[in-house]
Amino acid sequence: MLTDAHCRNAKPREKLYRVNDYKGLYLEVKPSGVKAWRYRYKIAGKESLFALGDYPSVGLALAREKCEEARKLVKLGTSPVQNRQLEKIKRELDSANTFEAVAKEWIALKDWEEVTKARRLDMLQRVVFPAIGRLPVRHVTSAHVLDILNKTLKRGAPTVAAEAKRTMSSVFELAVATLRADADPVWAVRKSLPPNKTQHKRALPIDEVGKLLVDFDGHGGNFQTLNAFKLMWLTLSRPNESVQAEWLEFDLEKALWEIPARRMKARRDHLVPLPTQAVELLNAMRPITGHTKFVFPNRDDRARPMADAAFRQALKKLGWATKYSPHGTRTTGSTRLNELGYRYDIIEAQLAHAEPNSVRRSYNHATYLEERREMMQKWADLLDEWRKKT
Template sequence: MPGFNGDFHFKKALDMLVRGVFPSIGKLPVRDITPAPVLDILTKTVKRGAPTVAAEAKRTLSGIFELAVATLRADNDPVWPVRKALPANKTQHKTALTTAQIGKLLNDFDNHRYGYQVNFCMQLMWWKLARPSAAAEAEWDEFDLEKAVWRIPAQRMKARKEHVVPLPRQAVEMLKGLHAITGNRKHLFPGRDDRNAPLSAASLRQALKVLGWSGAYSPHATRTSGSTRLNEMGYRPDAIEAQLAHAEPNSVRRTYNHATYLDERRVMMQAWADKLELWKQEVAGEAC
């Protein structure tokens, strides 16, 4: 959009929407965009079977226009009049994978023909029970391999609070090997088309589709699966919630959790990484 520059929080979402949105309205001055083309974009997205993408596009576009109005680049938000024209996007709760399914999934990734980056990213996500974007967009300066910790900065966390993650032995070994390949880059997993940008989380979904996991597993189900299995392994819910970076409403308790559970989480996540290896080996043994 000509004349619409500036550093704002919507850049990441804009990058995701360039293909779907900019071809139709990208060349228009932001002040000239009306509700009709916005509704057309969102409706077409829903009709092609992507209601979640449409909902995200609606929120993102509205945020852009709100900023445009606040900075006197536009007179109104054209999303507002059509905001209720789309069907409600119902949240689908992710089903936890069984231990056998987890082993098969990770074993499939070990043996696929995709690049090492997709495999390592999937492994890191499971070792840490991180959100797909947190793993895919990880940066080298967030890691201290000597202390075996990963400090995800606040700006990359959903709750906008720094999250300290203990690294199991397997993750440290993998990262040391990876550093010899991409350590001169900003990101652990540089993008395929732009090596200065991170790997897209969409690459994980594409790999899942090729491997036959599409529909049976979503990367977002990793955390649900981890939480379920760690509870079965007998670990305290408070430590599991702290590992998943779920917000604690009580500020005193939140501070206590952060200070107390790191050592407990370190033991827990090493045991988790060991279980992942065991489940992979069991699947591999059955295949022989």
């Protein structure tokens, strides 16, 4: 058996020669002075050589360790040479299939509006990619996931943490389905987030509605953000439906807003009667943004709509973020309108909630418009009244 002194003192000769260690391991000394470790083995009677590195970069102890790993493969009938090639291919595939790459692929596959995809990608870029974006998706562990969730919670963003958890799990689901990951590491830590106790999607009492509207009026933010927020309340539209509103969708003379199917959650056109307050609001916006596609264009790129994240930012600034979210507007409207005695069918038609019966759905769309117009005018008047009482 060799010692380290043997390896150091092996001098080059005119011809290549070998210094044996044991069980097929030897040091090959070349005329150039390069000393290379080799392992000679046989599989199915065929002899092969496996390179283990050069001395002294790979010392005697490490060479023996590498050789022992190779022997274990040989005992299983696996060629160390072929195994190395497969591992190289696997590393190359892993480097191409980073978490970020798979996440972007997942987003591209979703049947979402572009603005929704952009919002989800923005969350990933801010919260998830800095930690695991460059890692092969197969190498992301539950510890990585838990660290992301805990750091997001400590920043005081439980809703963002919950969204990050759901999104990461969906990305891993795609990775597993396409054989790029073995399991979803989110599953092990799925209950790590505390229950959301803020109840920010609850129906607001009347006094809180008035206080919210007054606070938002005086928050000193962007004029567009304020009016998009008001339009959402006056029509009980979804936040994204409000901020993405296009001028071509409105007929202000008829006081109607027709939201196309491509922007609706149920993928059906939706006709919204506009109370006089909403028409006045839109007429006030016309001189400001009437030359653009969107009623509420993005501040930095006028060719895109504003993001409903502006609502959340304003609410956080006002101290409302833990008590109310923009999606709670529709819950509030539905609850209060039911209390006022309006028919369930009319309220559901206004909220564009899915009606499973196609004949009944068509009937609702054609018949309830005038009843909804009366209801929404009453709703807008009540909002003014509640605001004044605050």
